[in-house]
Amino acid sequence: MTDETVFDAGALGCGELVVLLRIRLRKMPGRVLRVVATDPGAPEDIPAWCRMTRCDLLRHDPATHSFWIRSRDDWS
Numbered sequence: 001m002t003d004e005t006v007f008d009a010g011a012l013g014c015g016e017l018v019v020l021l022r023i024r025l026r027k028m029p030g031r032v033l034r035v036v037a038t039d040p041g042a043p044e045d046i047p048a049w050c051r052m053t054r055c056d057l058l059r060h061d062p063a064t065h066s067f068w069i070r071s072r073d074d075w076s
Contacts, residue, residue, distance in 0.1 A: 009037040016017040021046075025055060025071035031056065035067045042067070 007024055009017050017037060025033060037046065041062065046067050052058040056070040 004034050004036045006036065006040055007037055009039075009042075011038050013039055017042070017045070018049050021069075022053070025053075025069065026075045028040065028071050029073045029075055030071060032068055032070050033068060037067065038064050038065045050062065 001068075005028065007021070009020065012020070021035065035046065039045075042065070043062065044066065046069075047057050047060070050069060052061075054072050056072075058068040058070055060067050
């Protein structure tokens, strides 16, 4: 990916992570955000959050703790 937007969430827990994730994704409809999240719950929390918010989880790389999420177009 070129011109990749990255959000390094570090070890943020689910509550704070999803609030910040929503704020960032709302500002970039239709674009892809790479999220780096080292919290042990992230591999379960982020895919569940994407399903609930209708954002597309494009890829997850466990080795780098990275998640590529396409923001939905119709935030309201």
